[in-house]
Amino acid sequence: MAQSTHEAPLLEVRNVERRFGALVAVNDVSFTVPAGQVFGIAGPNGSGKSTLFNVMTGIPFGPSGGKVLLEGREIQHLRAHEISRAGIARTFQKDAEFATLSAFENAYAGAVYCAGLSGVQARDEAAKALDDVGLGEERRDKAAGDLTVFERKQLMIASAIAGRPRILLLDEPAAGLTRPEVSALAELIRTVNGRGVTVLLIEHVLPLLLSVSQHLMILNHGSVIASGKPAEVVRDPQVVEAYLGKREAAL
Numbered sequence: 001m002a003q004s005t006h007e008a009p010l011l012e013v014r015n016v017e018r019r020f021g022a023l024v025a026v027n028d029v030s031f032t033v034p035a036g037q038v039f040g041i042a043g044p045n046g047s048g049k050s051t052l053f054n055v056m057t058g059i060p061f062g063p064s065g066g067k068v069l070l071e072g073r074e075i076q077h078l079r080a081h082e083i084s085r086a087g088i089a090r091t092f093q094k095d096a097e098f099a100t101l102s103a104f105e106n107a108y109a110g111a112v113y114c115a116g117l118s119g120v121q122a123r124d125e126a127a128k129a130l131d132d133v134g135l136g137e138e139r140r141d142k143a144a145g146d147l148t149v150f151e152r153k154q155l156m157i158a159s160a161i162a163g164r165p166r167i168l169l170l171d172e173p174a175a176g177l178t179r180p181e182v183s184a185l186a187e188l189i190r191t192v193n194g195r196g197v198t199v200l201l202i203e204h205v206l207p208l209l210l211s212v213s214q215h216l217m218i219l220n221h222g223s224v225i226a227s228g229k230p231a232e233v234v235r236d237p238q239v240v241e242a243y244l245g246k247r248e249a250a251l
């Protein structure tokens with residue numbers, strides 16, 4: 001019998017696969033994320049992390065096989081903007097802001113695209129999102145391209161949450177940040193999560209993953225090789241061998 005939506009986890013990825021010709025970039029990946037969790041994802045370069053986010057959001061493509069369920073409802077066949085409006089927002093590894101638009105206009109564009117809002121409503125949500133990430137009034141009229149690296153990360157998150165998503169997918173948000181900035185980013189992720197947004201976080205910076213995640217999943221060659229409590233997962237011999245190596249010793 002089909003699971004009722006009432007009992008379903010917020011997000012379920014079931015046997016998802018993504019092929020590029022002969023390459024299986026995401027191979028039979030399954031996991032569930034309960035509402036309210038920060039769910040960390042790590043793995044070596046090329047292990048399929050970004051592709052997993054791509055197939056979950058339909059940007060730019062869906063899975064070759066398997067299902068993605070949001071509160072029990074299949075969404076893998078939906079188009080990118082429909083998935084976004086169903087409540088899943090994402091950020092990208094590369095800067096994706098409109099550099100010549102102001103910070104406020106970028107957040108506004110996020111509210112328009114992610115939630116289909118317009119006018120006063122979109123302005124209100126953009127302003128709230130900028131408040132949530134701590135991007136102060138004095139920086140909102142600046143061109144996004146003139147913001148500091150950390151301010152652009154704040155803006156990236158503000159633009160993604162301006163559509164009030166239930167789930168936020170963050171793809172390596174700590175790239176390019178100094179150590180104090182990584183701590184500030186951890187605080188920002190906790191703040192967003194504290195406002196009720198479930199977070200999936202791809203990250204190479206393990207101290208960040210360990211400090212904010214309640215669950216950690218490791219991919220290698222497209223497959224899940226470990227999944228569980230972060231402190232236990234990073235000690236899993238398979239994980240140490242596949243991914244952490246010397247990094248683990250440095251923790």
Ligand SMILES: Nc1ncnc2c1ncn2[C@@H]1O[C@H](COP(=O)(O)OP(=O)(O)OP(=O)(O)O)[C@@H](O)[C@H]1O
Pocket residue numbers: 020023025043044045046047048049050051052
């Ligand atoms: N559009 C594409 N066409 C062909 N191959 C692709 C495409 N996108 C990703 N791949 C391949 O799929 C595999 C997984 O790539 P992916 O970018 O998902 O890895 P990743 O774990 O996010 O890596 P990184 O940590 O370096 O960002 C790689 O071998 C990559 O070359």
